Amino acid sequence: MTAASVDTGLKASSERGALARARLLRGLLPALSLALVLIAIAWLNPRAISYFGFSLMLNLAIPIALATIAQMFVIAGNELDLSIGTFVGFVGCVTATWLKDAPLIGVAILLGSIGVYALLGALIHLRNLPSIVVTLGMSFVWQGLAILVLPKPGGKAPDWLLAIMAFKPPLVPFPIIAALLIGLVVHFGLMRTSYGVILRGSGGNPAALGRAGWSLLKTKIVLFALAGLFGVLSGMALIGITTSADANIGNGYTLLAIAGVILGGGEFVGGRVSPIGAVLGALTLALAASPLLTFMHIPPDWQVAANGTILIIVLAARVLISRRER
Amino acid sequence: MPEGNADIIRLNGAAKHFGAVRALGGVDFHVGPGECVGLVGHNGAGKSTLMHMVAGTLTPDSGRIGVHGGSEDNYSVSRAQQLGIRCVFQELSLCPNLSVAENTRINHASLRGFGWRRKAAELIAAKLDEIFPGHSISASDIVGDLSIGRRQMVEVARAFTVTQDRLDLVILDEPTSSLDAHTAGQLLAFVRRFVAGGRSCILISHVLGEVLRNADRIVVMRDGKVVVAAAASAFDRDRLVTAMGGAEARQKAAAQVAAAKPEASPLRVRARPAAQKDGAELVARAGEIIGLAGLAGHGQTDLLLAIFAAASRARAGIEVTAPVALVAGDRQSDGIFPQWSIAQNIGIRSLARLRNGLLISPQREAELAGFWQKKIGIRTPDMNNNIFSLSGGNQQKALFARALGSDAEVVLMDDPMRGVDIGTKLEVYDLVREEARNGRTFLWYTTETEELDNCDHIYVFKNGRIVANLRRDELTEEKIIQSSFGDAA
Numbered sequence: 001m002t003a004a005s006v007d008t009g010l011k012a013s014s015e016r017g018a019l020a021r022a023r024l025l026r027g028l029l030p031a032l033s034l035a036l037v038l039i040a041i042a043w044l045n046p047r048a049i050s051y052f053g054f055s056l057m058l059n060l061a062i063p064i065a066l067a068t069i070a071q072m073f074v075i076a077g078n079e080l081d082l083s084i085g086t087f088v089g090f091v092g093c094v095t096a097t098w099l100k101d102a103p104l105i106g107v108a109i110l111l112g113s114i115g116v117y118a119l120l121g122a123l124i125h126l127r128n129l130p131s132i133v134v135t136l137g138m139s140f141v142w143q144g145l146a147i148l149v150l151p152k153p154g155g156k157a158p159d160w161l162l163a164i165m166a167f168k169p170p171l172v173p174f175p176i177i178a179a180l181l182i183g184l185v186v187h188f189g190l191m192r193t194s195y196g197v198i199l200r201g202s203g204g205n206p207a208a209l210g211r212a213g214w215s216l217l218k219t220k221i222v223l224f225a226l227a228g229l230f231g232v233l234s235g236m237a238l239i240g241i242t243t244s245a246d247a248n249i250g251n252g253y254t255l256l257a258i259a260g261v262i263l264g265g266g267e268f269v270g271g272r273v274s275p276i277g278a279v280l281g282a283l284t285l286a287l288a289a290s291p292l293l294t295f296m297h298i299p300p301d302w303q304v305a306a307n308g309t310i311l312i313i314v315l316a317a318r319v320l321i322s323r324r325e326r
Numbered sequence: 327m328p329e330g331n332a333d334i335i336r337l338n339g340a341a342k343h344f345g346a347v348r349a350l351g352g353v354d355f356h357v358g359p360g361e362c363v364g365l366v367g368h369n370g371a372g373k374s375t376l377m378h379m380v381a382g383t384l385t386p387d388s389g390r391i392g393v394h395g396g397s398e399d400n401y402s403v404s405r406a407q408q409l410g411i412r413c414v415f416q417e418l419s420l421c422p423n424l425s426v427a428e429n430t431r432i433n434h435a436s437l438r439g440f441g442w443r444r445k446a447a448e449l450i451a452a453k454l455d456e457i458f459p460g461h462s463i464s465a466s467d468i469v470g471d472l473s474i475g476r477r478q479m480v481e482v483a484r485a486f487t488v489t490q491d492r493l494d495l496v497i498l499d500e501p502t503s504s505l506d507a508h509t510a511g512q513l514l515a516f517v518r519r520f521v522a523g524g525r526s527c528i529l530i531s532h533v534l535g536e537v538l539r540n541a542d543r544i545v546v547m548r549d550g551k552v553v554v555a556a557a558a559s560a561f562d563r564d565r566l567v568t569a570m571g572g573a574e575a576r577q578k579a580a581a582q583v584a585a586a587k588p589e590a591s592p593l594r595v596r597a598r599p600a601a602q603k604d605g606a607e608l609v610a611r612a613g614e615i616i617g618l619a620g621l622a623g624h625g626q627t628d629l630l631l632a633i634f635a636a637a638s639r640a641r642a643g644i645e646v647t648a649p650v651a652l653v654a655g656d657r658q659s660d661g662i663f664p665q666w667s668i669a670q671n672i673g674i675r676s677l678a679r680l681r682n683g684l685l686i687s688p689q690r691e692a693e694l695a696g697f698w699q700k701k702i703g704i705r706t707p708d709m710n711n712n713i714f715s716l717s718g719g720n721q722q723k724a725l726f727a728r729a730l731g732s733d734a735e736v737v738l739m740d741d742p743m744r745g746v747d748i749g750t751k752l753e754v755y756d757l758v759r760e761e762a763r764n765g766r767t768f769l770w771y772t773t774e775t776e777e778l779d780n781c782d783h784i785y786v787f788k789n790g791r792i793v794a795n796l797r798r799d800e801l802t803e804e805k806i807i808q809s810s811f812g813d814a815a
Contacts, residue, residue, distance in 0.1 A: 204421030
């Protein structure tokens with residue numbers, strides 16, 4: 001009898017070993033796809049692999065990574081944010097106008113917009129509304145507000161922001177350090193702290209969490225507020241790089257952010273997300289977006305379509321690998 | 327009541343209505359310290375509703391709740407936790423995306439701050455070791471990677487972990503439904519130790535023997551009321567079944583099954599498990615009920631799935647000559663379409679027949695559903711209601727209706743009676759035998775030895791192989807246990 005149970009124990013642990021290996025493989029996938037894109041770039045243009053090359057190529061990676069993290073918090077709670085792109089644009093417009101001209105009002109507006117995000121989370125939970133619909137509606141609201149703040153492209157980033165984004169550390173380019181920092185901080189907050197467990201659990205099995213006495217309203221508010229916070233950071237970082245704003249500047253970020261989360265090993269439902277993976281996914285997308293295509297001599301007219309194709313290929317590879325887990 | 331003050335929990339006149347349905351009609355219920363209360367009744371008798379009230383997840387429409395002698399006006403889950411009352415719910419309430427240790431943290435608000443991960447891991451590992459020695463579960467395992475049986479072990483162990491809150495009463499709702507005999511025995515032995523230590527348990531189980539052997543007092547519920555409550559020694563199996571108002575005893579089954587089937591009936595399935603090294607294979611003919619026995623997770627489900635796959639695409643070592651339908655064991659994840667109505671859930675396997683031109687005919691779908699509602703006794707006012715409006719047992723009936731209502735000549739059953747009440751079980755057994763007489767073939771994997779009484783032929787599995795091949799008249803529980811635990815023959 002003991003022999004039998006030891007036997008089944010061994011069998012089960014080897015089974016779980018296989019599952020753990022599959023999960024490790026999936027965890028490595030974001031890093032692998034990033035490496036693949038880097039290898040392709042190095043092969044096409046070896047000179048790009050340098051301090052200066054990376055600074056240039058990964059220029060826009062920081063705001064994309066921040067927007068991806070914002071989206072990841074929403075996805076961790078089994079929701080989707082279709083307004084993050086126009087929200088980043090709105091924040092950009094506020095940053096290039098109010099934040100420079102009247103910093104106090106600017107800060108108040110940005111904090112207020114985080115509050116709006118938190119309220120959206122509460123609304124979605126209390127009225128049991130589909131987040132896709134609510135955030136799609138909000139995307140037009142943010143867009144409209146952005147146009148009100150900045151009717152035509154212009155404005156100027158605050159000097160301190162320009163200084164931060166122009167920071168040139170020795171040896172390692174700033175975007176890489178920033179991405180690492182973002183990934184590690186969020187990883188610690190969401191994956192290692194005791195409340196991070198509750199936040200992820202609210203995506204994994206909300207009913208169980210409610211029964212254990214946790215407030216699902218609070219988790220949803222926290223997740224959406226964090227999305228708002230990182231959306232604000234993303235918009236500010238973006239303006240720090242581009243120096244001036246445009247109401248449409250962030251529109252592409254909505255889908256980039258979703259793709260970054262999924263590419264980084266996250267799943268739309270079930271609270272399965274990975275902050276470090278999401279940052280890597282964002283870097284991959286930032287590199288695949290224009291540097292890679294430019295080096296491939298694809299004319300700008302075709303770059304957007306080629307970009308989409310690369311996205312489909314990478315995501316399909318991810319699905320194939322995670323299917324082997326079952 | 328003079329001893330009322332000593333009770334851990336006491337409910338007086340608790341009533342609950344869900345819309346027009348009366349789930350609980352004025353129930354008095356109490357649990358004293360140091361006793362194990364067995365709670366039995368059909369699915370839908372109100373057991374779960376009552377337990378949700380005890381655990382604080384539901385508030386009664388009327389009636390009073392008192393805990394440790396004091397009256398509770400704003401009773402809630404967190405209040406129940408503070409007062410030392412925990413519940414292991416029938417539906418697994420772990421987060422599949424989190425690790426075992428992280429799931430433990432969810433139940434303990436005090437596991438926080440520096441080093442909480444290590445504390446949580448140690449807490450759950452110690453409790454698992456105590457309840458299920460030799461369990462081979464690591465605190466860092468992601469729950470989604472664990473088998474359903476191990477998940478249940480984690481869930482049970484978690485309910486018994488203690489940090490800052492007291493622990494007086496644990497409600498175990500079908501705790502053994504996904505465990506094999508060995509781990510179920512470990513758990514029940516632990517429950518006895520727990521109760522002997524002065525704490526209390528409520529044990530809900532459809533395995534009446536478990537309740538009779540382990541409870542000090544048994545409460546029987548029917549139609550939202552308590553019908554009998556007495557010391558366990560006052561009950562035997564027959565009296566329990568009668569009190570529950572279940573169908574007549576199951577003895578007639580054996581005699582009917584024993585009626586010999588002609589050897590010559592056409593072959594339906596011939597299958598050899600992938601891990602089989604000798605020539606043993608599973609053979610099923612038309613009109614036979616074939617049992618797959620052995621410890622849980624020893625290749626029975628894998629073989630059923632292989633047979634299912636072989637029906638649509640040829641596979642080496644498996645021959646299937648008729649259409650196949652599968653009744654899933656894990657109905658929440660493999661059986662039910664949660665967004666769909668009961669009728670749609672039944673019709674999905676028979677879409678070809680329900681078609682009218684290119685579209686599904688709602689009328690034919692309703693006819694099929696209506697027919698099976700009557701035949702199998704699905705208790706609902708409207709088959710167009712969402713499938714989750716049904717109790718667990720009735721959901722399982724709908725899955726049976728899906729398989730039996732189809733054109734399948736071979737029905738594969740993957741331990742489908744898990745957590746189903748005895749009344750429903752007896753009804754389904756009758757139906758299975760009736761369908762077998764009409765020429766259908768059943769391959770039936772079950773973890774409950776009693777169910778094998780319904781089978782013509784039993785194959786015992788170990789480590790993915792068939793290790794014994796028994797005719798019905800050779801079947802004894804000892805033989806199955808012997809082959810399950812013995813060396814592979």
